[in-house]
Amino acid sequence: MIGHGFMGAAHSQAWRVAPRFFDLPADVRMQVLVGRNLDSARAAADTWGWDEASDDWRAVIARDDIDVVDIVTPGDTHAEIALAALRAGKHVMCEKPLANTVAEAAEMTAVAEEAERNGVRSMVGFTYRRVPAATFARQLVADGRLGEIRQIRAEYLQDWLTDPEAPLTWRLQKERAGSGSLGDIGAHAIDMVEFVTGAHLTSVSGLLETLVTERPLLASGVGLSGTASDERGEVTVDDVALFTGRFDSGALGSFEATRFRTGRKNAFRFEISGTRGALSFDMERMNELQFYDATAPELELGFRRILVTEAEHPYAGAWWPTGHMLGYEHGFSHQVVDFVTAIADGTPASPSFAEGLHIQRVLDAVEASSAAGSTWVRIES
Incomplete structure (x- = not known):
């Protein structure tokens, strides 16, 4: 695993736990954790159960005893690491969004597709697909329980940046993160509704806004736990992303991604409305799915709660x-299960780098639309 921190903890938990609860078709060994600082990498490796630590990802990728490379670094390093790993014949899992630009994502996809012809698998980490309620929602749509999909709404609401004195982390710098709320959490909303419905966005009209344009620089530490200095730096990404979209199915969609919605901690929500029914999901109640059956007798109409914990x-x-709840970390374990199974069975992994490229093109189109005064922008197929 290359990188650590928040995502490193989640991925490490998944690699450690998945083989103990699922009957995987291959053995998993957590061999090496790589970080920029060797002391920090060693501490993380000891905490999370990795056998070794390193500060040289190129040397680790070149090793014969490494089969899989898991990339949990900031977006500006995804392309370089993934391309090197794929060309070295390693299976690659890469956190979302796939890259910081469409050009990077396109190159990664081309190399991944060439590597796949040689049996090398790759996957983008849109983990929320693996929340049982979300996967079950996809099944209900595929079974025709919603009929023809007409409207889709998705929103990802957080409040961790409402304090204007919160420090300037890498997620607020375009050269590191690629974009702000749009790419960090908006990408999840786009991927999720496309996954659940099977429809794909073809055009968008968007608006991006940076509400706090400068923040204190970090004097020490990392992330939000670091100490702020007296110096300030420019925020170069969006704080709020709002956009509407048209899908190839004819459905209409509305999206919001913000880290300024006061009181919302991780409210990732979607609602899908069709001719025969509707679905509603909220990540803050992740074991539940709300289902509306429009074909029921009039006196019985209304959303009903499905507890998605049955075997x-x-x-x-x-x-x-049944009824004993799952949490945030379980989706990462399910991701490991699906990736290891794809590797062992020789089947394509999903979401693929091609799917990640499509999401990157949607993000790019939203940015272009906002820059042009919210005009409609078509998404390259």
Whole structure:
């Protein structure tokens, strides 16, 4: 695993736990954790259960005893690491968004598709697809329970930047992160509704806004736990992203991604409305799915709560008895299960780098639309 921190903890938990709850078709060994600072990497490796630590990702990728490379670094390094790993014949899992630019994502996709012809698998880490309620929602749509999809709404709401004195982390710098709320959490909203509905965005009209244009620089430490200095730096990404979209199915969509929605900690929500029914999901109640059956008798109409913890629900049977809830970390374990299975079975992994490239093109189109006064922009197929 290259990189550590928040995502490193989540991915490490997944690699450690998945083989103990699921009957994987291959053995998993957590061999090496790589970080820029060797002391920090060693501490993280000891905490999370990796055998070794290194500060040289190129040397680790070149090793014969490494089969899989898991990339959890900031977006500005995804392309270089993934391309090197794929060309070295390593299977690659890369955190989302796939890259910082469409050009990078296109090159990564081309190399990944060439590598796949030689049996090398690659996957983008849109982990929320693996939340059982979300996967079950996809099944309901595929079974025709919603009929023809007409409207889609998705919003990802957080409040961790409402304090204007919160420090300037790498996620607020375009050269590191690529974009702000749009790419960090908006990408999840786009991927999720496309995954659940099977429809794809073809054009968008968007508006991006930076609400706090400068913040204190970090004097020491990392992330939000670091100490702010008296110096200030420019915020070069969006704080709020709002856009509407048209899907190839004819459905209309509205999207919001913000890190300024006061009181919302991780409210990732979507609602999908069709001719025969509707679905509603909220990540802050992640074990539940709200389902509306428009074909029911008039006196019985209304959204009803489905608790997605039955053994027959996606992934749920490997964990706890019915009604015993799953949490944020479980989606990462499910991601490991699906990736290892694809590698062992020789089947394509999903979401693929090509799917990640499509999301990158949507993000790029939203940015272009906002820059042009919210005009409609078509998304390259």
